[in-house]
Amino acid sequence: MSLQLQWHEYVGLIGVVLCLLAYFGLQAGKLRGDGLLFQLTNIAGAGGIAVSLLYDFNLSAMVIELAWIAISIYGIVRAAKVRRAQKS
Numbered sequence: 001m002s003l004q005l006q007w008h009e010y011v012g013l014i015g016v017v018l019c020l021l022a023y024f025g026l027q028a029g030k031l032r033g034d035g036l037l038f039q040l041t042n043i044a045g046a047g048g049i050a051v052s053l054l055y056d057f058n059l060s061a062m063v064i065e066l067a068w069i070a071i072s073i074y075g076i077v078r079a080a081k082v083r084r085a086q087k088s
Contacts, residue, residue: 008055015048019068034079042072 005013022041025031031038046068053062 006055008052011048012052013048015045015050015052018042018045018048020045034075034082036076036079039072039076039079043069046072 018041022031022038022045025041026033026038031041046065050062050065050069053065
């Protein structure tokens, strides 16, 4: 049995690893939920999965990945506003 993956499948697998690493980092206390690294890792991971879904489409999976990206962007913006308000 030979497993031959296309480039977009590798991108999707890397995305899965990034999302899992971000979540593990959060649970292990190594990353903060409002931290930029956590949010960017989630965006990159969900983006990689979304790229793979463009070639092997699944609507429900695409919806959750786009929501994951949107929520992460919201988290970045919110954290920036909180930091700005604390400096004032």
